[in-house]
Amino acid sequence: MKKLKKRFIIPAVVFILGMCALIGAIYVVGKSQEQQNRTNAKLNAMTYTERIYGELMEGIGVTDSLKQVVISGDGNINRFYDIAANMMDDSIQSIQIAPNGVVTEIYPEESNESSKIDLINDSDRGEISRYARDNDTVIMQGPLELKQGGYGIAVRNPVYLENENGQKSFWGFTIVILKVPEIFSESVEALSSFGYKYSLQKFASPWDDTYEWVYGSKEELNNPVIYDFNVYGYKWRLEILPKSGFYNNRYLLYLFIGGGVIVLLLAGLTAALISINENRKNFKRLAVTDALTGIxxxxxxxxxxxxxxxxxxxxxxxxxxxxxxxxxxxxxxxxxxxxxxxxxxxxxxxxxxxxxxxxxxxxxxxxxxxxxxxxxxxxxxxxxxxxxxxxxxxxxxxxxxxxxxxxxxxxxxxxxxxxxxxxxxxxxxxxxxxxxxxxxxxxxxxxxxxxxxxxxxxxxKDIIDNMPGAFIVYRADKENDEILLANSELLRLTGCKNMDELLAYTGKSFCNLIRPDEQESCQKSIWSQINGGHSNDYIFFHMRKADGTYISVLNHGRIVDSVHNGRVFYVMIMDLKSLQRHYGDCLELVEK
Incomplete structure (x- = not known):
């Protein structure tokens, strides 16, 4: 009788314990699967949020570039259509300027509104445009239904001009209409191909914390992964959810059926534990490792x-x-x-x-x-x-x-x-x-x-980057006058956004900053002073800006032996017009 009890009771206990272990394992695996899928979804949300942010900033950057053209032209913008044509791409519906808040120029003219629009007083656009003007901030309105079909987001960038007394006055807006979803089509297509439902939303306005739908799945996503980001004070939100959900119910069902056999149960449980442990180690390794160097x-x-x-x-x-x-x-x-x-x-x-x-x-x-x-x-x-x-x-x-x-x-x-x-x-x-x-x-x-x-x-940092004057370093080599460094004031004076833009339009050569007909005489003057045993005295020339225009400048430099770059020139460059404005007619003799 005892042997019979053992024969049934022990297997029954093993079976019950095995079933309890199986149910427990299925629960753990399901939760782990959900956590892993959520982790992957968070990583994807983070990755594609960065891409969407970059795509939006690239589109908004068109207004910044146009704004710099307006400021550098002291409120005048020549060849608007040529400039706008060079900025256009498939994600842009139109590029506009609005002096005093009134849209006067639109590119392309075909298929876009041609009538003048008073943004400041318009019933639909006025409140948000006045907010942008009064707070000197970029605003994004939309998505708006376009007359040409589809939807777009209107980006308006206020432009302020500064007079010689340092007082700022409102000039108007530089505007770009971004197509939706073309502006972030690559990101949303990638999310869809990876098997995600998604919803992209943003605040309706800077003063309204109500989200409005921009693009994606219009239906509400159940318990999605949410990633928030900001674009010029606007809060955006990306919600993503796997199309099949965070649980793979079919897998769990197969695991339960397979677990009926104790040997397969143990094998499956071991495999699941190994998988979970390996994932844990991988995540821990990623958490403590520098992605760039591997240490x-x-x-x-x-x-x-x-x-x-x-x-x-x-x-x-x-x-x-x-x-x-x-x-x-x-x-x-x-x-x-x-x-x-x-x-x-x-x-x-x-x-x-x-x-x-x-x-x-x-x-x-x-x-x-x-x-x-x-x-x-x-x-x-x-x-x-x-x-x-x-x-x-x-x-x-x-x-x-x-x-x-x-x-x-x-x-x-x-x-x-x-x-x-x-x-x-x-x-x-x-x-x-x-x-x-x-x-x-x-x-x-x-x-x-x-x-x-x-x-x-x-x-x-403080002396070079914040130096109150334009400063540049270039090789003291007649055959290779490569530009090595320029501070922010020099970039501003040439109308460049960054060092890469300066190097691109000069071909990395300092000589290309000088007006072509003055290059030979300027270089001769500089080197005659150096060869005569003197540091570079004041040199006058016309400096070419990034937009192709010229400004009158004074150049004063020193030649230095650098450990890493050999002989280099350290040069201060002064805007002659600014000097004349502050110090009067006595400086006119310099230009003559």
Missing amino acids: YNRHGFDEQVEQYMRQNPQKHCVVAMLDIDDFKLVNDVYGHAAGDGALQKLAESMKQYFSKDVILGRNGGDEFSIFMPDCTVEEVKPFLKKFTGETKKFYCKGEEHTFTISLGFAEYPVLADDRSQLMRCADMALYEVKMRGKNGCMAYREGERIKSRAKLGFAV
């Missing part, structure tokens, strides 16, 4: 170091902090892609140079951290000096370029009680290296007064 990010680095110091509180160890010297110049001169390449090359050299037990991390930007366990400062000092002194290279357009690093390091527990204090010591040593001329390696010395981080940044 630990700041969070991952701190976590690893904390764990080591917690487990080995008495062992000596060293933390080093380093960064790339003049990394901003690398980005400005060669572009951010080259800057990323330099960061990757530096990370690769660190992985090759240091042993496997050394923890490597990127703090952010061009700053890296190195943790060396079970060692002292004296032991690693020669090793770190050798690494700092090695030539480091990156490539831009197939050409090889070199860069240097600065490194500071400190020892635990000699100078610090915990990780954060140890990293602060290493950071202070790093900035002491910066203060001494960069491209060096130094250990932190207890009690030393090291200048603050803020003072170091003063030299490069």
